[in-house]
Amino acid sequence: MEKYKFVTEFELRSSPKVLFPYISTPSGLEQWFAEKVTVLPDHRFDFQWDGDSHIAKQTGLRINKAVRFEFENTSENDLDNNHLELKLEVSDLTQTTFLRVTDYSANKDEDELLSLWHGFMDNLKEIVGS
Secondary structure, three states: OOOOEEEEEEOOOOHHHHHHHHOOOHHHHHOOOOEEEEEEOOOOOEEEEEEEEEEEEEEEEEEEOOEEEEEEEOOOOOOOEEEEEEEEEEEOOOOOOEEEEEEEEEOOHHHHHHHHHHHHHHHHHHHOOO
C-alpha cells in the first residue's frame, strides 16, 4: 500500500520546555491527542482511539525538540510503517514556537488530515493557553 507524507505546522504561543511534555509523555498526549496512552516495554506506546489500540515504538527523542513514533504492523514488511513526528521549532526572527507535524500514513486525503490536525491543535492550544 502506498503511503503519503503529510507535513504541516502550527504556531503555538508557548515555549518548547512547556510544550515538550505534551508531545512526548503519555499523560501529555492523552490531554490532546489520544483517548488513552500507555507505556509498554522497549520504548513502545499504546495509543487508543475509539477503543482501538495502535502500538508505536518511540524511535526518536530530542529533549525539548522532537519526538518520533513508528507504528507497528502498518506495512506488509515492517520497512514502511506509518510514523508520526512532532517537532518544536523556534523562529530566530520572532522567537515564535512552531509545532511541525509529519504524518506518514496510507491516508492521502489532505483535507481530512488538515481537519484532523486542526482539531488536535485546537485541543492543545486550549490546554497551554495559546
